[in-house]
Amino acid sequence: MKKLLLLLLGIIVVLAVVIVVKTLTYPFAKIVTGEGQSKTYPISDTALIRFSGGIRIPTVSNVDYMQFNYTPFDTLEQYLTRTYPRIYEGMEHYVINKHGLVFHWKGKNTGLKPILFLAHQDVVPPGDFAGKDSAAVIFSPKDPPLPPITAIAQTWDYYPFSGNVVNGRIYGRGTLDMKSMLFSLLEAADNLLAQGYTPERDIYFAFGFDEEVGGTEGARKIAEDFKQKNISFDAVYDEGGIVSTKGSLPGINTAVALIGCAEKGFWSVKIKVKGLGGHSSMPPLQSAMGKAAVIMQRLENDQMKPMIIPTINQFFTEIGGSMGFASRMAIANQWLFKGMLIKQLTANHTTNALVRTTTALTQMKGSDASNVLAPVVDFVVNFRLLPGNTVEDVRKHVLAACQGFDVELENVREAREASRVSSTNSQGYKVMERTVKQYFPDAVVAPYLTIGGTDAYKYEMICDHVYRFLPVAINNFEQQSIHNNNEYISIENYSRMIKYFETMLSEYDKK
Ligand SMILES: [Zn+2]
Numbered sequence: 001m002k003k004l005l006l007l008l009l010g011i012i013v014v015l016a017v018v019i020v021v022k023t024l025t026y027p028f029a030k031i032v033t034g035e036g037q038s039k040t041y042p043i044s045d046t047a048l049i050r051f052s053g054g055i056r057i058p059t060v061s062n063v064d065y066m067q068f069n070y071t072p073f074d075t076l077e078q079y080l081t082r083t084y085p086r087i088y089e090g091m092e093h094y095v096i097n098k099h100g101l102v103f104h105w106k107g108k109n110t111g112l113k114p115i116l117f118l119a120h121q122d123v124v125p126p127g128d129f130a131g132k133d134s135a136a137v138i139f140s141p142k143d144p145p146l147p148p149i150t151a152i153a154q155t156w157d158y159y160p161f162s163g164n165v166v167n168g169r170i171y172g173r174g175t176l177d178m179k180s181m182l183f184s185l186l187e188a189a190d191n192l193l194a195q196g197y198t199p200e201r202d203i204y205f206a207f208g209f210d211e212e213v214g215g216t217e218g219a220r221k222i223a224e225d226f227k228q229k230n231i232s233f234d235a236v237y238d239e240g241g242i243v244s245t246k247g248s249l250p251g252i253n254t255a256v257a258l259i260g261c262a263e264k265g266f267w268s269v270k271i272k273v274k275g276l277g278g279h280s281s282m283p284p285l286q287s288a289m290g291k292a293a294v295i296m297q298r299l300e301n302d303q304m305k306p307m308i309i310p311t312i313n314q315f316f317t318e319i320g321g322s323m324g325f326a327s328r329m330a331i332a333n334q335w336l337f338k339g340m341l342i343k344q345l346t347a348n349h350t351t352n353a354l355v356r357t358t359t360a361l362t363q364m365k366g367s368d369a370s371n372v373l374a375p376v377v378d379f380v381v382n383f384r385l386l387p388g389n390t391v392e393d394v395r396k397h398v399l400a401a402c403q404g405f406d407v408e409l410e411n412v413r414e415a416r417e418a419s420r421v422s423s424t425n426s427q428g429y430k431v432m433e434r435t436v437k438q439y440f441p442d443a444v445v446a447p448y449l450t451i452g453g454t455d456a457y458k459y460e461m462i463c464d465h466v467y468r469f470l471p472v473a474i475n476n477f478e479q480q481s482i483h484n485n486n487e488y489i490s491i492e493n494y495s496r497m498i499k500y501f502e503t504m505l506s507e508y509d510k511k
Contacts, residue, residue: 019333019336020329022333023325023329023333025332026317026328026332028317028318028320028328028331029317029318029320029444031319031322031444039496042495043141043495043498045139047187047495047498048139048491049139050084050183051163051184051187051494052163052172053079053083054080054183055161055162055170055171055172055173055175056137056161056162056163056172057072057075057076057079058126058173059073059076059121059123059174060122060125060126061123061211061212065217070098073121073209076121077095077099077101080186084190086193087186087193090105092106096218096222097221099209100207100208100217100221100222101206101207102205103189103204103205104202104203104204105189105199105202105203106198107200107201107202108200108201109200109201112201112202112234113201113232114201114203114231114233114234115201115203115236115237115508116203116204116206116233116237116459116463117185117205117206117236117501117504118205118207118208118219118237118239118459119178119181119182119205119239120182120207120209120210120212120218120219121179121208121209121218122209122210122213123173123174123177123179123212124173124177124212126156126160126161126173127156127160128156128485129156129159129160132157132158132159134159136162137163138164138165138166140166141168141491143168144167144168145167145492146167146169148245148478149475149486150475150477151477152484152485153484153485153486155485156171156486160172160173160487168490169488169491170488170489170490170491171487173487174487175487175488176474176481176482176488176489177482178239180472180489180494181470182207184494184497184500184501185505187498188498188499188501188502188505189203191498192505192506197506199505199508200508201509203505204231204233206219206222211454211455214413214414216414218455219458219459223458223459223462226459226462231462232462233465234426234427235426235427235463235466235467235508236456236463236467237428237432237468237504238454238456238467239454239469239470240263240456240467240469241258241260241450241469242257242258242469242470242471242472242479243255243257243258243440243443243471243472243473243474244257244258244475244476244479245475247475248475248476250348250350250351251323251324252323253322254319254322254442256443256445256446257436257440257446258446258448258469259429259433259445259447259448259467259469260448260449260450260467260468261311261421261424261429261448261449262309262387262418262420262421262422262449262450263419263449263456263457263468264353264357264384264386264387264418264419264450264451265383265387265415265417265419266413266416267391267394267411267415267416268362269380269409270378270409270411271292271295271378271380271381271398271407272407272409273288273289273295273376273377273378273405274375274407275289275290275373275375275376275377275406276375277372277373277374277375278375279371279372280372280373287373288366288376289374291377292364292377294405295401295407296379299361299381299401302401303356303357303358304356304383304386304389304393306345306346306352306356307356307386308334308338308342308345308355309355309386309388309449311421311447312354312355312449314424314446315447318445318446318447320332322444353451357383357386357389359381360382360383360384361379361381363379364378385416385417385418386418387418387419387420387421387449390417391417395409416453416457419456419466420460422464422465424447426464427465428467429447431504431508432467432469435503440471440473443473450468454468471496471497471500472493473493474493
């Protein structure tokens with residue numbers, strides 16, 4: 001008995017030593033925070049006015065292509081032609097499917113694969129801006145800057161298509177998502193052209209016009225055109241990640257530059273549940289709605305299995321150094337603590353989305369009257385697919401949840417598989433990592449999984465290295481202003497974006 005106890009004790013001691021050693025020797029990246037603050041970069045009034053003018057053009061896309069108003073897109077194209085004459089002179093440019101804008105900057109070395117920068121011209125509707133419908137233009141870039149917001153704005157401070165430049169900010173729909181990228185790319189190229197610069201390899205810009213409603217007419221057609229012309233890219237850069245300022249990510253004590261190396265898939269399915277309809281005075285023992293409720297509960301209670309994909313493991317390796325010992329121990333000893341780690345990650349809705357295909361019940365419809373039983377009840381579930389799960393996997397999962405009931409499934413929108421995972425060892429990633437470190441010295445650079453949808457995946461057919469990152473440092477509340485009230489970008493962020501792209505455009509082949 002004593003021997004057994006001793007043996008047990010021995011095992012525990014060995015286990016503890018192994019766990020601690022594994023934790024201490026795990027290759028967590030060194031955290032270099034606070035090593036020099038981000039610099040403020042000067043910006044010309046001209047650059048601000050050009051951007052602000054672009055915000056004033058209400059390029060709102062519409063899910064219903066019959067109702068799509070293309071006039072503002074014509075206006076924007078004319079505006080760009082007028083505002084950036086040097087770009088239109090120095091680069092080849094052409095239009096795909098009437099409003100997709102492509103620019104081609106010829107490089108010195110045609111033997112090298114070109115690189116591609118993306119942005120979308122369209123924005124989402126501005127939402128409620130009651131009382132702010134005056135388009136009065138304010139331009140006072142010298143105003144003292146306001147600190148970043150610390151709450152979600154209840155309303156717009158200014159008319160959403162005013163492009164007002166005030167208190168160190170540029171206001172309006174699209175300032176973050178993502179006319180800032182479109183205009184800062186053009187500013188950066190314009191500055192380089194003014195210096196007589198010619199890039200080493202060919203550079204392309206491609207600006208779609210319907211990203212917010214699926215991108216099937218813009219980005220998809222542009223990508224198909226490249227494919228048809230046999231043009232493939234060494235790297236593609238789009239939006240999708242940001243620099244999350246210190247304190248914005250729970251449990252992580254540093255700013256983090258989140259580089260989207262993969263993107264979740266999308267499947268919205270309508271589940272039609274059949275039952276007995278008619279008058280509600282003699283109802284069946286289980287109504288169609290009751291059946292639907294059972295299925296919904298099954299779907300929420302028994303979701304797709306969580307897993308830690310390589311991108312997320314790499315993310316942990318990069319940022320683990322800023323976490324507490326317990327978290328580091330769990331990450332370093334997944335052979336033992338994986339279950340615990342996953343349990344912890346799935347307990348929080350933000351981290352849950354990183355480790356599994358999420359299930360969101362979004363719409364439901366019964367009968368039109370309070371005393372009528374619907375013969376068919378339908379509800380919609382939106383799944384966001386983790387790389388590793390396919391739409392077919394999820395379909396099987398749904399059918400299993402519907403077992404015992406008479407149902408029919410219908411796609412609400414075109415389903416999209418999760419993207420491929422782009423490597424962090426490519427030149428495209430390395431250049432980006434180096435440039436991000438240069439402009440955001442207080443941030444840790446880490447690969448990440450983009451949760452929302454972007455145009456980027458459409459370019460997978462012509463590029464293996466697709467990265468999603470908008471070079472702005474913003475907190476949680478600024479992130480939430482995207483698609484919400486009072487969207488703004490600080491002048492500090494916008495001016496740094498221009499410098500960032502100057503470096504990306506001119507130093508891709510720097511050794
Ligand atoms: Zn966007």
